[in-house]
Amino acid sequence: MSSRARLYSTGIFALGIVAVGLGVSNPYEQQLLTIIGIHTLLALGLNMLMGYAGQISLGHAAFFGLGAYGTGIFTTHFQWSPWASLPVVLVTSCLVGYAIGRPILRLSGYYLAMGTLGLGIIAHVIFREWDTFTGGASGLVGIPPLVVGRLVLGLGRTGFFAVWATVVLFFVLCGRLVDSRIGRALRALGDSPGAAAASGIHTAHLKAVIFSFSAVMAALAGYLYAHLLGFISPSSFDFLMSIRMVTMVVIGGMASIWGSLLGASVITLLPEWLHVFSDYEMMAYGLILMVVMIFLPQGLTRGVLDAFQRARTLRGAASS
Amino acid sequence: MGTQKPFLAIDGVSKAFGGIQALYQVSFDVQERHIHALIGPNGAGKTTLFNVISGAFPPDEGSIRLDGTDIQGCPMHELVRLGIARTFQNVELFAGMSVLENVLVGCHSRTRCGLIGAMARWPWVVREERRARQRAMELLDMVGLADSAHKRAVDLPFGWQRLVEIARALAAEPKLLLLDEPAAGLNAVETEKLSRLIQHIRASGITVLLVEHDMNLTMDISDRIVVLDRGRKLAEGTPREIQSSDAVMEAYLGKKQ
């Protein structure tokens, strides 16, 4: 996409968010939309790693949890202000992401999938078992909300705007990233690691850098999640959450910024819609995943665009 | 000219894959600003030698010196920075990218913008990007593909894809360019253009090491030729010497007659 097109689309998107934020006043819907925003951050970060650089991670909930538990522990056990813990959490996740990414991304294929999956499970066990700090299986309560001046950010409209402003910011940042030297290097790496290295790209370093970047985004999402909800428990950061993140990326569309938004929305809303099926909810969820992947392996974004394209050519053929 | 210190010195390089001895004690020197050809029948080990020089894998034994420095064990990206760029026998373009973007990836080692810079878009980043695009367009112009800059690279005809690869390699501002069968898949007119392009590249100060099966092209433009056969160096000399060598005719050219 040209940078002008990106600018316009992001502008329209931001206006849309303002409109939705002011228009929706049902607390349940506000909450749901806020969660979608947090999931969009998760999907976007992971998409940079998976969609662009072609490196799978089945354990990214670890970093989501690192952000949430990091700030949760600083603000409850040590009474830090949430604003003080923000930079610490982000820098920590950045360093941890790089330190783990460097060795783990030497793996590839199923070995990488399994290595990252293991990482996620180990992190989950730590969240669950280190109960002096994390509160164990029952979770961590009493995490203070973010306060801006006199405004207390909660799950309602204030939280909605905080989260979606962050999303817009990262849409801009990631859009710039994709169109840059680094973005091209990432796509080169995803396409053909050998040719990328032969073009002068330090692939091992680049992989770890983008892993670290996606870790920071996940940690930021976790940070927002913890402070908006005020309560976290290990089950929000388990293996299934990691899988859900991957699913958002793949269903929405790999290497597509808007796809991350779409994927996050679908995967977050799906269980809500499926509630009507009550006992059949899980079956329906699994079935939908399978059907989408069988028939639209490129993800919904590409699939829908292709369908439009076909419809247009058909109409063009019919009218001529 | 003849007694100059060699620009690239390959000394006793061997490489085996399991039971196959792909290279055995190969030694030769390449002079600066030469077009040096490497020929030999299929499976002679030419591509393997390219892989060793460009750092894809280390040799089992032997050493390689570029401009006097030992480049043994240097990772690939480091070698690109030192001035070695290459193309691939089975064109390896980035499928998801346009022609221009492919060449821009080639500029990677000569630009600096990092992750933060990319997101912040400092003024120097914008300037750097503009310069890189300009340079990439110049290179595309040089290989005659400026008009296709915004097409997807993999949609181009095969012969043109090779030219994109050459442009991408040149974007790294190499001192030594390794071309692996650049004429394969080109027609006579295109080959003629390629021959002029390679000479132009050499004239701009770049040393070229060329693997090529097209004998007319090779004999035409090379300063020196090394013949490999089953991993060993069979002969070395000027095109005229090689053409009149019986051993070479038998091992290689002989098949054609």
Place this chain on the structure above:
Amino acid sequence: MSEFLQFLLTGITTGAIYGLIALGFNVLYNATDLINFAQGEFVMLGGLGFYTLGVVLGWPLGLSFAAAVAAVSLLGLLLERVALRPVKKPEPLPLIIITVGASIFLRGVAMRLWGKDPYSVPGLTASAEPVKVFGAAVMPQSLWIVGIVVAFMVGLHLFGKRTLTGKAMEACAIHRNAAWILGIPSDRMVLLAFAFSAGLGAVGGVIIAPITMCSYDMGTMLGLKGFCAAMLGGLGSHWGAAVGGVLLGVLESLAVGYFSSGIKDAVAFLVLLGILFVRPAGLLGASAVKRF
């Protein structure tokens, strides 16, 4: 000492199960290059199916065993036909998501059919009296487990080396198209591999059920551990699967015994990460790592 021995024996028992599940992963991986994330659900269905046939319907245990395994094998065939065959461009990531989808679906089905409660299942022999081995108590079921797993290992080895079908399967694994050109029905081999691998999972479910109880959500972790064991040994290597499985089982049991049961699930993956950092292709794997 006898405490250590006790942990060791418990570890070998669970390790054998992990090895069996890993074997299921390997059989499929060798024939199709695919990792089936629904493998754990086959284990669960094997266990629950055995419960329904053997306990609820009161069939003889041997018959229930065979019927449960056969039914799950059929399900494996069905999965290939319905969900994986229609994929036009089989790229790994969509395939992973499809099998993950299948696992969620199967878990949903099981929850609907059996509910959320765990069931206890009888062992293969009526006697529940533990046997004494050097002062450690061994359940008869453990002997069954180790015996059955060893039998399958040897059987699979002989099948691969001695029978034409086994060799054909191996040929498919090495080069699908070349095998097809030689007249090996690679298509049927893939189906066979699916059935076989699902069946192996179900056997694991039937024999582990008496030890752990079984419920609709028992499969996920078992599947992952089995996958872990397969990786530890090196994907595709049968002996690697056995070694990896037993190694995991023993370490896990020791960690639970000497530290706490909470860290059980982390042990397997800590070991895996440690080994992958040193040997990126597993203990017995070829040095080249398969790329996506």
